[in-house]
Amino acid sequence: MLGTAAVATVALLVLTPGTAAAATSTNATIGSTPTPVPTSADIRTSDQRIDVRGGPGVPGTVSLDTTLYLPETTPAPAVLVAHGFGGNKRSVDTDARQLADRGYVVLTWSARGFGASGGQIALDSPDHEVADAEQLVDWLGGRPEVQQDGPGDPRVGVTGGSYGGALSLLLAGYDRRVDALAPVITWNDLSQALFPNAGGPTDLPEDTPARGTFGGDGVFKRGWAGVFFSSGSSSTGGAAGATGATDDSTGSTNGAAPTDGSDTSDTTGDDGSAAGSDTGSSDTGSDANGSSDDTSSGSNGSDGTTTSTNDLASALGARTGGGLPASAVPPAAPPVTCGRFTAEVCAAYTEAATTGRLSPATEALLRRSSPVSVTDRITAPTLIVQGEQDTLFGLDQADANARQIAAHGTPVKLAWYAGGHDGAAAGQAVRDQIGEWFDFHLRGTGEDPGTSFSYEVESGIRAGRTTTTSRTVVADAYPGLSGAAPVTTQALPLTGQPQVVANPAGGNPAAITSLPGLGGALGSLGSRLSAFTADLPGQSALFAGPALTAQTDVAGAPRLDVTVSRMPGQPAADEAVLFAKTYEVGQDGLRQLLGNAVAPVRVAVPTDGSPARVSITLPGVVAPIEVGNRLVVSISTTDQGFASPAEPAVWRIGLAEGAALAVPVVPGRAVTTSTVPVWPLVGIGVVLLLSLVGWLVAKALRRRREVPPAGAADAPPLEISGLAKTYKGGFSAVKEVSFTVQPGMVLGLLGPNGAGKTTVLRMLMGLISPTSGSIRAFGEPVGPGAPVLARIGAFVEGPGFLPHLSGADNLRLYWAATGRPTEEAHLEEALEVAGLGESVHRRVGTYSQGMRQRLAIAQAMLGLPELLVLDEPTNGLDPPQIHAMRELLRRYAEGGRTVLVSSHLLAEVEQTCTHVVVMHHGRVVADGTVDDIIAGGGAASFGVDVPERAVEVLAALDGVRDVAAEGRLVHAELNGTPRASAVQALVAAGISVESAGPRRRLEDAFLQLVGEDTAP
C-alpha cells in the first residue's frame, strides 16, 4: 500500500509539466483544452461567396468566402464572428456554432488575404477589411432570417479575437448599425502595441488599473512583429490551412498558426478580382446565383447606409478622403517577401524591421488600423475581454479601449482571463460571457451583465489536471471608468542603491523573457527559460521591495519613478533604451517574472550628466503575491523580443527621490456561489429521508414477522416436518424429512456423505431457508435469526474462529456477541470441556485441527443450551478424546437436555446415541432407538460352550436361518422367533448359554436400510 501511495503521488506530479497551461483553466470542470462542445444538430449552415468592393487601390471586387449559420428559429439577431490573424472562417466554427445554438444567425468569413478569400491583407484597414465587414452587414440586412431594426439595418453584434477583435471595434466605430460587440484580446493602438514606450512623464493620471504610458517613439517589438508578419505572408488560400492548436476558438489569434505554404505563390500572384473569379470557380457552386444577388443587395445596402445617417456618410467620406495615396497602389509584381500583404503594409514592416524605429508614415498607417481612431464613436455596448498572459496586446491595450469608449457614456464591461497570446485560448467561461452579453444587448433576454469588471487570478502553481489553480475575482466596476472610484494602489518602498548597467555592443547577448507566437503549453517554456536568461550579468539594476505582510493580488500595471544618468567617461547614446520588469521573489529565492512581460522604455538622457527622471509603467499583470514574498523591479538594457540599440552604452540607474512602487489592487469578491445549491441539498435530504423510511419500514416488517409464537412448555426440543431444500441450480439436498427429538435423547443423525445431514443442520441453525416444510424448536419456528436459536448450541461444519484471537478471547467475545450476561455463559466449564490447558491463551491460528474442534464444541456448549447440535464432533479427535466426548454427551443429555449428533460413522452413533435417524439421498429411511434399528432384522447372537451343537439346534428351529458360528458365538437370523424360545431350545439341548442378545452390528442394519448404493 505504501508503494501504491507513492506511485499515486508521483503520477500526480508527473502530469504537471506538460499541462501547465491546461491547468490554468478558467473553470474547474471545463479545462482549457478545447473540448468539443455539444451543439444541436438543428443548425443549418450554408457556404457562399460574397463579392465586396475592392476599395482604394484594389480594382474590381474581392470575393469573400463566408459561412452562414442559421439557428432553429428565424428571424433572429445576427452576429458576425471575425477570425484571428493567420486563421480563416473555419477557425471560429466552434464559436459560431455555439452562438447559433443560442439562437443567433451567425456569419463567419475569411478576411481578405486569408483562407479561400481573395484580396490582400491590409491590416484591418478601414477602406478594406472594415468596409468588407460593413458590406457583410449590408448583406445581413437583406436576409429574411435576420431580425431587422429598420430597412437595411439588421440587429447585429460582432465579436472576434485579436485581428478579429480589432475589426469588431473598428466596425462598431464606422458602422452605427452594430448593436453590441465583444472584442477579445485585441489592440487599441497598433503603433503602441508594436512600438511600446512605457516611460513617460511622472504626471500620468492614476485612474484605471492598467493604464499604459503610451509614450511616443517606442521600441520595436521585433519578436512579435516578425511572427505576426510571417504568419500573414505565409498565409495561403488553402481552406484547410490554419491548423493551430487553439484555432477553433475566439482567442485563437496568436498569429502562429502554421499553414501549409504549398500554393503561396499562386495566391500571392492574384489580385483581388483574379482571386474572386479563381476561387469562385472552386466554390461548391450551390450558391452561384446567390452570390451575384448578394453583391447587388450589398450595394443596395450600402446605399441605404449612406442615406440613413449623415454621421456615417461623413465617416465614410473621411475615410475615403484620407485614404491611401496613389503611390501605395500595389505594383504589378510585389516582392515575394510580402506574401499576401498589401505593398503598403509590407513596406511599413520592412522599414520597421530594418530601422527598428517608428516612422510617421508607419505610425499613420498603424493608427488607421487601430480602434483608437474610432473609439470615441462607438456607442454599442462593448464587452472587452483581454488576456493576462499577453506580451503582444497587453492589459494596457484593453484599458485604453475601455477608457476611450466609456468616456462617451457607452456601457463597457471588462473581463481579464488567464490566457492570451502567450497562454491558453479563451475558454468556455469567456464564450458564455460573450453569449450572455449578446443575449441581453441583442435580444433583451437574460440578466443584465452590467458593467462589472472581472479578472482571473492564477497562482502559477503547477498542479494536476484536476486541480483548479485559478479563481475569478469580480469588482462592481472597472476602477476609474465612467465615474467609478479610481484604482487603489499600494505603495511599496523599494530599496537599492543606484546601479550601473551596460548595453553590450550590438545589443547582444540579450535577455530572453518570452517566446512570441508559441502560445499555450510551449509558451510556458518561456517562463521557465526566463528564470535563467531574463537578467544577464551587468545588464540589470535591481530594486527590491519589502517582504509583504499580507497577501496582495496585483491587478494592473505597477508604476515606478527612476532616474537615468550617464557615467562620466563611458559611452552612451542620446537616449537610453531600457527594459523594466517585475519579479516576485519567494522566501526561498524562487523568482518568477510576472506576466513574462517586459516594459520597454526610451528616455532621453541629458548630456550634462544630470539624471533624467522617468516614470515607468511596468507590464500590466494579475499576480497573487504571498505573504513573505517580495516584489523586485529589474531594469535592464537588453531584451531578445525588442530591437535594442546596437551602440554600446553605460547607464546609471537609481530610484527617484521618494519613489515607491505603486501596485494597483482591485478589491472584489471571488466568483463563487458561496450559497449552497438548492437542488442537490434537497436531493440529499430526500435520499436520507427515503433511507430512513425504508429502514423503518423494513424494521417494522421484520418485527411483525418475527413475533415469536410462544412455544408450549412441553413442546419437544426439535420437531421437523416435511422439510425440503432445493439449492439454486435444482439440486434437491433434502426431501420430506420429518422427525422429532424428545428431551433427554442423544439422537444420532446417521447417513453416508451427501445424505443431506448438513443441509438439515444448516436449516436448523437458520443459515439457509427451507424450500418447504418447517422446523420448530421448543414449539417456536426456527428461521434466520429466530430468537429460539439462543436455546440451541451448535457446532456445524467445522469450527469458525477469529484466527488472530486466543481461544479464550474467542469464546469470551462470542458470548459477548450474543448479548447475554456473562454469568450465564459457564465459560469455565466450557474451557474445561475444550481442555486446552495453557494453549487457550494462544492465537487460534496456531491450533491443531483437534484443538479447534474441541474449542468449537466448547463454544457450542456456552450457556448450556437446551439443545446441543454437533456435526461430526469426533472428526480429528484421537481415541481417548473420542471416548471422553461420548461420555460428555451422555452426561449432557442426562440433565434433561437434548443432544443431536450427526455422523457418517456407524460405530460412532452406535456407541454414543440412544436414538438414531438414518438419512439417505436426502430422505429419512429409518427412525428409532439404536436397539430397535439394530434388532429390527431379528438377528441375535448367543454365547455358548459348544458352538457346533448350538448351530444344529438353532438351525432346526422353525423359521430360523443364516445360522453361523464364530468362535464361541453363534449368530442366527431368528426371523420372528422370540430370543427366549431360542435360548430355551438351546438349554433343552444341554448347551449352556453364557449370553444372548441382539447381534451388535448396526452396519448390517444400515446397509440393509440404504440398499446396495453404499456397498463397496
Next chain:
Amino acid sequence: MTQPSEHESRGDWLHRDAKYADPSTRKGHVGLLAADGSPASSYRAGRTLPLRVELVRQLKRRRTQVTFALVALLPVILWIAFSLTSDEGPGTSVNLVDLAKGSGTNFAVFALFATAGFLLVVVVALFFGDTVASEASWSSLRYLLAAPVPRARLLRQKAIVAGLLSFTALLLLPVVALVVGTLAYGTGDLVSPTGESLGYWAAAGRALLGGVYVAVNLLWVAGLALLLSVSTDAPLGAVGGAVMTSIVSQILDQITALEDLRNYLPTHYANAWSDLLASRIDWGDMTRGAFGSITWAAVLFALAAWRFHRKDVTS
C-alpha cells in the same frame, strides 16, 4: 477429577478406552454441565453484537492495526521524502511539492491530495469490504448468525464499526499530517493552488473539513464494498472490486467526450474539497458531490442489506 468409571454401565468399550484418556481432555466438571442452567430467557435480539464487541474484534486484527499505522506514518514518510529531495534551486516554477513545504497546513493539504484518490479509497474499501467476507472465510459468520445475531443487525453493527474505523483513519491522516507538517514547516499561512492565503488555524480547520468531505464522498465506496462483502466469501475480492470500480470511474472521468454523463460518476467530485481552500468557500461542487455519493451509497447499502437478508449462508 472424576473418572468416567461409574458410568460404564452403557458398555464395556467405555472402560477399555478410559486408560488412553489424555489428561488435558479429562472433564473435571462434567457433572456441572448436567446442572440445570437458566433457559435462554435473557436473550434480546437488540443486545446482540454490541458495537464495543465488534470494535474489539476488529481492533485486535493485524489488518486494522497496520492500516492505522500506515495512515499515521504516511505524513512522516512524505516528510522524509521531501527532506531527501534536493532543492532544484530558484528559477523553476512552483509545484505542489514546493507548496507543501510552505507550511504545516499546506503539508496537510498535500497529504490529503496525494491520498484521497487511491489510498483512502483502499482504506474505506478494506474496512467495509473485509468485514463480512472475512467472517465468512473464517466460518465464524455462521456462528454469529446462529447465536443468533439477526442479519440486519449484524450488517448494521458491522457497517457502523467499519464506518467508525474508516472515519477515524480519514481524519487521522490530516491530523497527523498537520502535526508533522507544523513541526517540520511551521505555522505559516496556507497557500492554496489558486494562490489564496488562509491563516493557520482557519486552514487547519479547512483541512479537517476536507477530511470530512472525503469521508462523505467515499460513502459510495463503503456501500459498494459492503455489497461485495456480503456477496462473496473472499475478502480480497470485495476490497479489490470496490477499489477497481473506483479506478474505472476515475478513468471514465478523464474521458471528456462523456461530457455531462461524467457528473453521475461517483468519483467526479472527489476533489471538490479543494474548494474549501479559499477565503470564500464554494459549496456547489461539494454539495453535488455529497448528493451523488449519498445517493449511490443509499442504493448500495440497501442492496447489501436486501442481499444479505435473503442469502443462504453456506460458507
